[in-house]
Every structure is written in structure tokens, then in C-alpha cells.
Amino acid sequence: MSSVREAVRKSTAGDRRPLPRNVMIIVAMLALLVVLVGWSAAVGQVYIPPAEVFGSVMHHLGLDIGPMPSSPNGEETLWTVRFPRIVMGLIVGATLACAGCLLQGVLANPLAEPGVIGVSAGAAVGACIAIVSGGIWASVWGLAGAAFISALVTVALVYTLSMRDGSSSPIMLILIGIAVNAFASGIIAFLTFLADTSDREQIVFWQLGSLQGVGWKPVWVVLPLAAGAIGVSMLLVRRLDLLSLGEIQAAALGVKVESVRRIVILLVAVLTAAAVAFTGIVMFVGLVVPHLMRLIVGPKHVILLPASVIGGAIVVCAADLGARTLMDNADLPLGMLTSLIGGPVFFLLLRRSRHSGAGW
DSSP, X not given: OHHHHHHHHHHHHOOOSOHHHHHHHHHXXXXXXXXXXXXXXHOSSSOOOHXXXXXXXXXXXXXXXXXXXXXXXXXXXXXXXXXXXXXXXXXXXXXXXXXXXXXXXXXXXXXXXXXXXXXXHHHHHHHHHHHHHOGGGGSHHHHHHHHHHHHHHHHXXXXXXXXXXXXXXXXXXXXXXXXHHXXXXXXXXXXXXXSOHHHHHHHHHHHHXXXXXXXHHHHHHXXXXXXXXHHHHHTTHHHHHHHTTOHHHHHHTTOOHXXXXXXXXXXXXXXXXXXXXXXXXXXXXXXXXXXXXXXXXXXXXXXXXXXXXXXXXXXXXXXXXXXXXXXXXXXXXXXXXXXXXXXXXXXXXXXXXXXXXXXX
């Protein structure tokens, strides 16, 4: 027992990055996020100067500070089109990065991300079924509901199949998740084959991910789920740190390993399903952002988890800004941009870890 406690002491003390430095990093990230939000709200087909964006926000907060938008459609553009899209992007980035951080911690696997346990694939199957079925299911709310429910059912199936003798295995979770993802891909391909041309285009576009056309109603549906799940996740940071020592050592220190794993998988399912229900699949955020944050702030989840949440919001906000502005009169798929950026970045992170000899 004394050796285990010594290992815990080294684990918690092994991160030599001082807390004030990490606090400064979090503050800097929040400042960058505010700048990105302001920039994203300002640019578009109708340009609104940042001072007018600030004035409009203050006006809605009940403060008469700063000028209001001078453009006739400026106020409507901000609060009907841009701000709902920006807020949803922040939620999607934060939830996906939080889910990736949780899953990597509980499975002790640097390659773990929300899609590995079938959340994204399950959501895609539900969305495809809704699109092909047509009628009320093909509406925005019908599609989102089908994607959300299907994602949760898929994760429950993966977890149930991974159980053996009353407990689940991280390796079995990943292997069964891979099998379920492959099976779901087959179902999606079959449904795409059955769909007509317009439905086929909608299926493909949904799988690429986009924030186009998001309004306030979806935001108010997703926001409580995201805030609640992230809040509960913060209560697990100490247990995740102990799990990094190994399941036996964590159990010896009083961690109920299976209960923590079950809670984390449920949280990951809710976070990811909420993120993709209205926007489609957004790749690489849950994989790359926790890796990058781990290099910047260290492995302790008490700082790594909030840093990942903020980092995910920054990445998706920046990617969506690029999706709206890189091409004139075009709205590029968000998932395409995150994949194009996330793939090379993840490769560079792996090379850096390999050359530095750093373990996970």
C-alpha cells in the first residue's frame, strides 16, 4: 500500500508546471476565445465592425455602452444568424474535447476518442434512417432526435457486449467499438444506396458536419446537456488521475473502477450525441485537442479537462470561421476542415512525442 501511495504522490507531483503558469494559460485561452468570437461575429457577407458587435452585446445585457450596428440588417444578422451558430460551435467543440479527454483518461489509451465506442457511427445511422424515412423524421428536430437516441443505444450496446464477469475491459470496449463502427458503416452505405439523389446528398452533407442554419432553439436544447455533463465530468478528475496508475492501484486506493468507467462512458455518450445531433459528425476534435492540451498544461485532469473544453471551443470556432470565409458565397463543411487540420496536427504531435521519448 505504501508503494501505491508513493506512486500517487509522484503522479500528482510529477507535473512540474506550476499552477500559476497553467492559470495564465487558461486565461490566455479564454482571451483568445473572446477575440475569435468577436471576429467571427463581425465578418461575413454583412460586415459589422467589432465595436458595433460589442455595443450590440452590451445593449442586450441592458447596458448602453458602445455603438449599435449601423447596417439595416446588422442586428438581425448578429442575433438570428451568427450568434446562434457561434454558440453552437462553442458547445460542439467543448463537448467533443471533454468527451475525448474523459475517454482517453478512463481507457488509458491516447488513441481513444468519442467515435471509438460507436457514438458518432450510431448517430450517423439514426440520422440516415430518419433521412431515408422522410416525413416528420426528415425535419431538423426529427433528424436530431433520431441521431441522439441512436447514439445512446449504440453506446449501450457496445458497453453491454464488452461486459464479462460483471466488469468491462478497456481493450474489449475498443475492439467491440471498432466492430460496431464497421457494421454501422455498412448500414450507412446500404441506406445511402437506397436513398434518392436529394436524400443521398443530405446523408453525405450530414456526415461532413456543418453549423449552417443553426438557430437558438437547438442551442437551448443542447446547452443544458453539455453544461450538466461537463460539470459532472469535473467531479471525476481525481479518479481519472488515479486510474492513470493502473486499475489495480486505483482500486487499492478506493476507486470503484467499473463505476467510474460506466459513468464516463455515459457522459461521453451524452456529450457526443448532443454535439452531433444538430450539426453532424465533426472529426478529430475529441482526439487532437486533449493531446495538445496535455503537452501544454500537463496530465493532471484538474487542469487538463477545463483546458480541453476551452481548447475544443477555440478549434471549432476557428474552423467554423474558416468554413464561412475561406470561399466567397460558400459554406464549407465543418468536419472537412477539422479533419484537414486535425490529421496533420495529430501526426506532428505523435512525431514530437516519439522523438522526445515522452510516454503517454
